[in-house]
Amino acid sequence: MKQVVVVLLFLVFFVLVPTAEADFTVTDGSCSVTLDARSGDAKAQSTTAKVHVENTGTDIEYITSNITSAPDGISVTISNPSFNLAGGRSNDIKISVTVSGNVAEGMHTATVSVSGNERGSAATIAVNVDRLIPAHLATLPNIIVDDPVVFDRPRTEMEKTGFSVEETFQIVNDGDTKMTVKSIAPYGTPDAGMTFSTNNPSQIPAQSAEAVTLTITLPVTAPEGTHQGKLRIDCGEAGLQTITITVTVEHAVKFEMSSYKSDFGRVDLLNPVTLEITLKEALGYKDITSVMIKRADTEPGDGKGDWMTVNLPASIIPKGGSVPLTFTLKFRGETAVGRRYAWNYYLSHSAGNATISLKATSTPINIGGTRDALQTLRGSGDQEISSIAGKVFNMLESGSSGGSDDWASIASISQVSVTFLNAMGRAVQKVDGGDYEGALNDLLVARISVATMQKSAKDQSQTTICKMSNDYLTGVLQKESAYFEAMAKGATDDRTRIVAYRYAATTYDLSNEPGKSEEARGLAEEGVIAYNRKIESANSNRVDADDAVRRASDDLYRWGDAKLLVNPFVYDSTSDRYRFAINKTETAAEEYRSAGEFELHNTTALRADALQSQWLFLLSQFVVLMLGYVLIFVGVVAWCVIAFTAFTADSREEEFGDVVLLS
Amino acid sequence: MVRVINLLMLAAILLLALLSPPALGDDALKRELVEGMSEIELPVLARYQELGLMHKQILITLQTLPAKEITSTTKKWVNIAAGPNGIIQKFDEINNLASGDDPGSHKTAMTRAIELKSDIDSLKGYKQAKDNFITSYPETALQHFFADQGAYFETLAENATDTRVAIDYYEQALIAYREAADLTKTTYIDLKVKEIKSEYEFDMETLNESLAIGVAKFEQSEHGTNHSGNPIAVSIGVLASKRAGREFATVYEIYTKHGDVRASDIEEKIIEVDYIHSNLVGVFLKYAAAVVTAFVLFLVTVLGRLFRWGRAVEDTMLGNEVIR
Numbered sequence: 001m002k003q004v005v006v007v008l009l010f011l012v013f014f015v016l017v018p019t020a021e022a023d024f025t026v027t028d029g030s031c032s033v034t035l036d037a038r039s040g041d042a043k044a045q046s047t048t049a050k051v052h053v054e055n056t057g058t059d060i061e062y063i064t065s066n067i068t069s070a071p072d073g074i075s076v077t078i079s080n081p082s083f084n085l086a087g088g089r090s091n092d093i094k095i096s097v098t099v100s101g102n103v104a105e106g107m108h109t110a111t112v113s114v115s116g117n118e119r120g121s122a123a124t125i126a127v128n129v130d131r132l133i134p135a136h137l138a139t140l141p142n143i144i145v146d147d148p149v150v151f152d153r154p155r156t157e158m159e160k161t162g163f164s165v166e167e168t169f170q171i172v173n174d175g176d177t178k179m180t181v182k183s184i185a186p187y188g189t190p191d192a193g194m195t196f197s198t199n200n201p202s203q204i205p206a207q208s209a210e211a212v213t214l215t216i217t218l219p220v221t222a223p224e225g226t227h228q229g230k231l232r233i234d235c236g237e238a239g240l241q242t243i244t245i246t247v248t249v250e251h252a253v254k255f256e257m258s259s260y261k262s263d264f265g266r267v268d269l270l271n272p273v274t275l276e277i278t279l280k281e282a283l284g285y286k287d288i289t290s291v292m293i294k295r296a297d298t299e300p301g302d303g304k305g306d307w308m309t310v311n312l313p314a315s316i317i318p319k320g321g322s323v324p325l326t327f328t329l330k331f332r333g334e335t336a337v338g339r340r341y342a343w344n345y346y347l348s349h350s351a352g353n354a355t356i357s358l359k360a361t362s363t364p365i366n367i368g369g370t371r372d373a374l375q376t377l378r379g380s381g382d383q384e385i386s387s388i389a390g391k392v393f394n395m396l397e398s399g400s401s402g403g404s405d406d407w408a409s410i411a412s413i414s415q416v417s418v419t420f421l422n423a424m425g426r427a428v429q430k431v432d433g434g435d436y437e438g439a440l441n442d443l444l445v446a447r448i449s450v451a452t453m454q455k456s457a458k459d460q461s462q463t464t465i466c467k468m469s470n471d472y473l474t475g476v477l478q479k480e481s482a483y484f485e486a487m488a489k490g491a492t493d494d495r496t497r498i499v500a501y502r503y504a505a506t507t508y509d510l511s512n513e514p515g516k517s518e519e520a521r522g523l524a525e526e527g528v529i530a531y532n533r534k535i536e537s538a539n540s541n542r543v544d545a546d547d548a549v550r551r552a553s554d555d556l557y558r559w560g561d562a563k564l565l566v567n568p569f570v571y572d573s574t575s576d577r578y579r580f581a582i583n584k585t586e587t588a589a590e591e592y593r594s595a596g597e598f599e600l601h602n603t604t605a606l607r608a609d610a611l612q613s614q615w616l617f618l619l620s621q622f623v624v625l626m627l628g629y630v631l632i633f634v635g636v637v638a639w640c641v642i643a644f645t646a647f648t649a650d651s652r653e654e655e656f657g658d659v660v661l662l663s
Numbered sequence: 664m665v666r667v668i669n670l671l672m673l674a675a676i677l678l679l680a681l682l683s684p685p686a687l688g689d690d691a692l693k694r695e696l697v698e699g700m701s702e703i704e705l706p707v708l709a710r711y712q713e714l715g716l717m718h719k720q721i722l723i724t725l726q727t728l729p730a731k732e733i734t735s736t737t738k739k740w741v742n743i744a745a746g747p748n749g750i751i752q753k754f755d756e757i758n759n760l761a762s763g764d765d766p767g768s769h770k771t772a773m774t775r776a777i778e779l780k781s782d783i784d785s786l787k788g789y790k791q792a793k794d795n796f797i798t799s800y801p802e803t804a805l806q807h808f809f810a811d812q813g814a815y816f817e818t819l820a821e822n823a824t825d826t827r828v829a830i831d832y833y834e835q836a837l838i839a840y841r842e843a844a845d846l847t848k849t850t851y852i853d854l855k856v857k858e859i860k861s862e863y864e865f866d867m868e869t870l871n872e873s874l875a876i877g878v879a880k881f882e883q884s885e886h887g888t889n890h891s892g893n894p895i896a897v898s899i900g901v902l903a904s905k906r907a908g909r910e911f912a913t914v915y916e917i918y919t920k921h922g923d924v925r926a927s928d929i930e931e932k933i934i935e936v937d938y939i940h941s942n943l944v945g946v947f948l949k950y951a952a953a954v955v956t957a958f959v960l961f962l963v964t965v966l967g968r969l970f971r972w973g974r975a976v977e978d979t980m981l982g983n984e985v986i987r
Contacts, residue, residue: 143973222713227744269697269726333693333694333695333696333698333701333725334693334697334730336729336730337727364723364727365701365726411726412727415719416723419716441713444799444803445716448716448799452720452723452796456727526986535850537856538852538854539853539854542854543857543858543861544860546861547862548857549864550865554869595850597847597851599847600851600854
């Protein structure tokens with residue numbers, strides 16, 4: 001191990017301890033040359049450079065040097081190519097450098113080989129050429145506007161101005177004279193009608209840079225995407241450059257929905273109502289696409305889908321345009337009247353989403369008509385009708401604003417009230433006019449209406465309305481029943497009794513007195529039987545009487561319009577028939593009276609009188625005729641006797657004459 | 664194995680059928696009924712106020728009834744009341760029939776209206792309809808309808824010229840008023856029918872008698888015409904045609920009185936009889952002229968001879984006087 005350490009120590013010693021007999025060091029040289037090319041070609045320029053040599057040994061070193069390489073256009077010569085250099089001393093190798101006028105600016109290197117006694121070394125000479133040149137436009141990069149230009153203001157507003165974006169860039173004069181900027185202007189036709197304007201300096205000092213503000217204006221018509229335009233920077237002799245300006249346009253969209261009343265309010269069953277909402281793209285650059293509406297998946301509302309029709313005619317809202325979104329609500333037959341229903345819709349489109357919530361309260365069919373009718377009835381002259389109508393109207397109105405759950409009863413009572421009040425109006429008018437019978441039909445309608453109200457009434461106000469209506473009806477019914485009761489009691493004939501009992505039965509029915517009604521109906525039926533019997537007999541009697549008179553007339557002599565009994569042989573039959581007819585007619589008249597058909601009784605009684613008169617006339621003319629017959633007969637007989645007597649006398653005188661003559 | 668499966672399936676079906684609730688109402692049925700009712704817009708609802716009220720009442724009832732109470736039974740009575748073949752619909756048809764001027768249609772309407780009473784009775788069998796006061800209206804409407812028809816037929820009868828038609832109309836009016844339970848009108852029309860019938864029957868008796876005689880005499884007169892060579896037949900024909908004319912005139916008068924179209928036939932007959940009579944009289948006059956001429960000649964001859972004989976007797980007597 002020790003042996004190894006010793007060997008290593010030796011090695012270190014030999015490496016670290018220099019050979020101090022002879023050696024030198026060389027230091028590189030440098031020089032600078034300025035070539036002035038600012039006004040025409042540059043002239044060649046010369047200078048010197050030194051390479052420093054130091055003898056680091058003790059012995060004299062004989063130093064020789066020569067140029068091993070020189071850059072083009074640069075000539076390098078050594079003025080002291082060899083010399084002796086004592087140990088520990090130093091000396092410079094003097095080098096002449098001539099740079100021709102066309103050498104480029106920059107660092108150029110020439111190589112010098114330096115040789116000593118034993119060895120050689122190389123040194124470099126850095127020739128820094130500085131060229132002074134005229135003004136020069138440095139290369140400009142293309143401009144890319146990083147942030148896109150967003151068209152986010154309404155097109156109509158921006159139509160005149162367009163959208164502008166400013167970009168600043170530097171124009172660099174890397175020449176050594178002042179540079180004049182002649183113009184900066186678009187070159188060619190920029191895309192999409194883009195225009196450029198700049199705010200630039202007119203001059204840029206040597207080796208300086210100035211900022212230029214470029215304003216890029218994009219018309220509203222510019223489509224979405226990347227657009228390019230060329231900008232030419234003309235600096236005259238200093239240079240001309242065309243750079244590309246790249247701008248990205250991005251169209252914004254703005255979705256607007258017209259304001260709408262989300263509550264349809266009260267909607268009558270089966271009466272379609274529509275709500276139109278306008279969906280609008282407000283900016284005017286880009287369509288809103290994928291417009292869709294559907295029932296919300298979560299919390300869609302309790303209204304049935306097929307009650308609400310949604311019409312969205314297009315799935316695209318054109319830029320700056322609008323699309324109507326129509327909701328048509330038609331409560332169908334199964335709707336629970338009075339209930340408030342809701343529908344939630346989810347509207348989605350390329351610009352976002354929205355939720356549309358709609359509500360409506362179902363009301364019965366034609367409730368609007370009912371309200372109008374109640375309003376009219378409120379102004380009725382009848383105090384009770386007016387009062388009830390007012391209460392019902394108020395109930396209807398408060399029900400509608402409160403969204404009551406009892407709408408079914410409100411609607412039912414309102415509608416029925418109109419029927420009730422109309423019927424009562426007519427009934428009261430008839431009763432006041434004495435038409436108690438005519439009023440019954442209306443009272444029947446009124447009773448049904450009140451019963452319907454009572455069935456539907458739920459709250460206090462409705463019960464009050466029912467009570468008021470019932471009291472009103474009962475008051476009129478009491479008048480009716482009193483009238484009919486009195487009529488029945490005072491009736492002396494069947495018809496009056498029947499009518500009185502029938503109407504009384506109806507009145508009792510309406511007053512909810514079924515026992516009395518049944519009894520009255522039974523009495524009416526009994527009356528009908530008696531009435532029919534009497535009427536049947538009376539009618540037959542009248543017809544028989546007429547037939548008898550007709551048959552009697554057949555035997556009479558007709559003289560013009562008059563009929564005369566001229567034939568004594570038909571006297572008996574005619575007399576019998578007339579007496580029969582008079583008797584029957586009188587019986588019929590009495591039966592009509594008893595049955596209560598007073599008009600028929602009167603006409604029949606008159607008929608009986610007429611028949612009596614007719615018969616008396618026939619009889620009298622017959623008697624006169626008979627007397628005439630007798631007188632004629634007597635006259636004829638007298639005439640015959642007289643004629644015979646005269647004839648006899650004549651004959652006797654003739655005979656006497658004959659005798660006288662003969663004698 | 665298949666049989667066992669079938670039996671099991673059958674048992675399952677039976678079990679499900681037994682477990683299923685008994686015809687409970689549903690929204691679909693309510694919708695159907697309410698919307699069906701609301702669509703009814705018939706002229707008869709305005710014409711007869713009671714039917715309008717009935718329609719309203721049904722609609723209110725259906726709207727306010729909870730869906731669970733609207734069952735197949737509800738559907739049944741709603742159909743009877745306002746279905747396609749229900750009371751309101753039938754009433755409308757009846758009203759249409761009765762709206763025209765054709766009495767035949769009115770008669771048909773009356774017949775159908777009478778039949779409608781059975782539908783009203785059926786409706787009364789449904790508690791829900793009765794409880795909701797729906798059954799009262801159609802009866803009243805029907806009464807008004809019958810009263811209207813009574814008035815219609817009465818007017819027709821009064822304006823009818825043909826008594827048979829008038830009787831028919833009066834009979835229809837009688838039925839209508841009876842159905843309308845109008846006592847006085849029923850009585851009046853009943854009397855009217857009986858009177859007119861009685862008069863008509865009497866006139867028809869006379870007419871038939873006259874017609875029989877007229878026809879017989881007409882035949883005799885035709886015989887006279889056909890045997891114009893026989894003066895006796897001609898003479899009888901003349902008399903028979905005269906009588907036939909008289910009898911036909913009576914018939915014509917009765918037919919005219921009752922507006923019977925057969926009057927025109929009789930009028931033709933009368934013209935024919937007149938013509939026959941004229942012909943026969945002509946022939947008769949020829950015979951009469953011949954007879955009179957013969958008689959005059961005979962009389963002149965006889966009287967001439969008598970005068971000559973008288974003068975001869977006178978001359979004889981005068982001669983005797985002179986001799987004496």
